[in-house]
Amino acid sequence: xxxxLTPAQKNILxxxxxxxxxxxxxxxxxxxxxxxxxxxxxxxxxxxxxxxxKMALGDVGKRRKELTSKEGPGxxxxxxxxxxxxxxxxxxxxxxxxxxxxxxxxxxxxxxxPEQQERFFGMLEGDEPKWGAYALTEPGAGSDVAMIKTxxxxxxxxxxxxxxxxxxxxxxxxxxxxxxxxxxxSLGREGHxxxxxxxxxxxxxxxxxxxKMGLKASETAELVFDECRVPVENLLGGEExxxxxxxxxxxxxxxxxxxxxxxAMGIGIARAAYExxxxxxxxxxxxSRPTPLYYSIKETLNTxxxxxxxxxxICWKAAYMIDYKLPNAKEASMAKAYAPPVCxxxxxxxxxxxxxxxxxxxxxxxxxxxxxxxxxxxxxxxGQAQRIVISRRLFSQFE
Numbered sequence: 179x180x181x182x183l184t185p186a187q188k189n190i191l192x193x194x195x196x197x198x199x200x201x202x203x204x205x206x207x208x209x210x211x212x213x214x215x216x217x218x219x220x221x222x223x224x225x226x227x228x229x230x231x232k233m234a235l236g237d238v239g240k241r242r243k244e245l246t247s248k249e250g251p252g253x254x255x256x257x258x259x260x261x262x263x264x265x266x267x268x269x270x271x272x273x274x275x276x277x278x279x280x281x282x283x284x285x286x287x288x289x290x291x292p293e294q295q296e297r298f299f300g301m302l303e304g305d306e307p308k309w310g311a312y313a314l315t316e317p318g319a320g321s322d323v324a325m326i327k328t329x330x331x332x333x334x335x336x337x338x339x340x341x342x343x344x345x346x347x348x349x350x351x352x353x354x355x356x357x358x359x360x361x362x363x364s365l366g367r368e369g370h371x372x373x374x375x376x377x378x379x380x381x382x383x384x385x386x387x388x389x390k391m392g393l394k395a396s397e398t399a400e401l402v403f404d405e406c407r408v409p410v411e412n413l414l415g416g417e418e419x420x421x422x423x424x425x426x427x428x429x430x431x432x433x434x435x436x437x438x439x440x441x442a443m444g445i446g447i448a449r450a451a452y453e454x455x456x457x458x459x460x461x462x463x464x465x466s467r468p469t470p471l472y473y474s475i476k477e478t479l480n481t482x483x484x485x486x487x488x489x490x491x492i493c494w495k496a497a498y499m500i501d502y503k504l505p506n507a508k509e510a511s512m513a514k515a516y517a518p519p520v521c522x523x524x525x526x527x528x529x530x531x532x533x534x535x536x537x538x539x540x541x542x543x544x545x546x547x548x549x550x551x552x553x554x555x556x557x558x559x560x561g562q563a564q565r566i567v568i569s570r571r572l573f574s575q576f577e
Contacts, residue, residue, distance in 0.1 A: 179498045187257060194261050197231065198268025206269025209395035210546055215387070216275050216395045218351040223307035227277050255435070255500035259493050262439040266446030270550055271395030273443070274347055278302065281312030281347070282356040284435050285372055289415040298374055301353050311352035313343040313375075313401055320345075321563035323358070324366045328403065330359035330373070337373065337413060339406040342385070345557070349399035350384040353377055356414070357403070372414045381406030392549035437510040437558050438496035441517035444554040445489050448521035451547040452482045455528040475531060482524045489517040508571040515564035518555040525551050 183191070201222060209216050216222070265273040279286070279302060286298055302308045319325035328341025339359050349355055354376045360369040375382055385400030410417075456479055459465060465472045493513045499506035528544040535542060555561050 179495065181494075183260070187253075187260060190257065191260055191264055194264040195267070198265050198273075202265065202268030202272040206272045206395045207546070209271060213389065213394055215397040216272060218307065218309070218397075222272075223275075223277055224305075227305065227307045231276060253501055255438075255497040256494065258439055259442045259497040262442040263446040263449070263490070263493075266443035267450050268446075269395060270443050270447055271393040274393070275396050277307035277309055279310035281436060282310035282352070282354070282374075285312070285356045285414060286310075286374070289372060289419060291415060294374070294411075294414060298354060301376075309348045309352045311346055311349045311355045313346045313349060313355045313357045315343060315345050315557075317342060317344055321560045323370075325363075326358055326360055326370070327363055328357070328359040329363075330361055330371050330408075332410070333407075335410050336407045337371070337410060339373065339375070339381070339403040339408060341403050343401040343403075345388065346399050346401055348397055349401050350387060350397055355401065357401075371420060373408050374412045374414060375403075375406065375408055376412070379406055379408060390553075392546070392551070392553060434507050434510045435500065437514040437564075438493045438500075438506075440554065440558045441489065441496075441513040442493045444518045444521040444551060445486055445493065447547050447551045447554075448482075448524040449486055451525045451528040451544040452479070452486065454543050455479070455531055458532065478527055478531060482527060485520045486524060489513075489520050492516055508568055511559070511564040511567040514559060515561050515568065518551070519561060521551050522555060 205216060205220075205222060262273075274280070279299065283299075286295055290298070298310070302310060314320075314323065314326070316326055316328060318327060326341075328339065328343065330337045330339045332338075337359075339357065341359065343349070343355075343357065346355065354374050357373045357375045359371050359373065361371060362369045381404050383402040383404065385402050388398040388400070390396075390398060459475060459479070463472065463475070465476050492509070496506050496509040496513045499509055525544060525548045529548050532542060532544060559567075
């Protein structure tokens with residue numbers, strides 16, 4: 179695995195870092211103070227669209243799908259991981275609010291027919307910012323995907339969906355949501371079906387917009403389906419695709435692409451807190467003096483750096499495997515299981531080191547980082563769920 183960045187990658191990261199510091203961080207702090215998400219009509223989104231900046235998780239999957247064995251490995255996943263960390267270094271709430279297909283992109287690429295891919299991605303084209311979203315989590319099912327209760331039944335040329343989805347990023351503003359439902363909960367994974375539900379579909383409503391501890395710039399919505407009639411053409415892949423647990427597999431393959439990127443975002447948040455704290459002590463303390471307190475500060479900063487570098491390498495390994503078209507479920511879960519707890523510890527220690535000032539709201543960046551990082555151990559699959567995935571793959575040969 180090549181660890182050195184290419185000149186092209188370095189140039190792209192310099193541009194992303196400029197965007198993160200000059201645009202995303204100020205907007206994130208502003209939204210955090212107001213306690214409200216960045217509205218979809220904010221001028222920044224149109225500016226980002228014009229610059230070609232979007233939530234392009236689907237592009238990683240698209241490039242992976244296009245590659246043939248003759249072409250050899252790609253670099254989209256590696257570049258995506260690098261960009262995810264840098265953009266989160268600015269502000270993650272704004273980053274995941276960027277226009278584009280977002281988490282909804284990979285399922286359409288994994289399961290959708292060519293006609294469906296052209297149709298749904300085509301809806302997001304044009305000068306105006308538009309969003310896609312991924313609706314899986316329910317009040318009683320999140321990490322345990324097999325437990326979803328949102329139901330679907332076929333009536334003629336339509337499927338009728340009933341249920342509620344919660345904590346859906348960009349769900350209220352999305353042009354379409356990729357929605358997971360089941361024909362029969364007792365069938366478990368075999369009953370899963372995946373639909374694209376367009377905004378304005380009869381029976382589809384937006385519920386409440388969540389008030390959150392962190393990532394306040396991001397819109398997190400409740401979606402309600404009440405006899406929602408979706409055309410059969412919106413069933414991803416068509417009915418033949420669902421004979422071998424295709425719905426569940428689409429969810430898992432999506433996570434294998436996105437979990438390393440989510441872990442890298444957590445590293446970006448923790449790195450922002452770490453660098454702020456490091457620079458604060460460089461400017462205000464003579465840490466070269468042989469004072470026990472100063473030694474403790476230096477050692478803590480030293481440990482932070484080691485842990486963040488280790489977490490980054492695990493994410494890079496998972497991305498490397500995507501680019502080389504290798505199965506990466508275990509490595510993706512390892513990145514997600516390891517990085518968020520490390521990042522939470524780092525941001526917590528930054529608050530501790532800064533003392534009373536580290537807890538002052540809106541004064542120190544680290545206070546916001548501490549609130550933002552907590553959810554990274556929860557969404558995209560909890561740490562506990564990741565350890566189950568890892569264990570299953572470690573011991574599968576004995577089953």
